Amino acid sequence: MHPPLTLHRHPMCVEIIELFQKCHEDHPIGKFFGECTELKLKLDRCFREEKALRRKANFEESKIFKERLKAYRKEMSENS
Helix, strand or coil, X not given: CCCCCCHHHCHHHHHHHHHHHHHHHHCCCHHHHCXXXXXXXXXXXXXXXXXXXXXXXXHHHHHHHHHHHHHHHHHHHHHC
């Protein structure tokens, strides 16, 4: 199962999403028998890559925030 295929939420995978949706439109019955499976696998890989990049960016952002918070707490304890 994949997340909702909204283009604005998955900018890296727009092309694959459009191809996947077109495959479903072109093969309304065949989609149940594996007609679009290859595109689905590509879509899943793209979502995994996108998620990994977001996770890495969030981790870096979190590290910076923690360092700033630690410096702020140190400063506040010195002023007290």
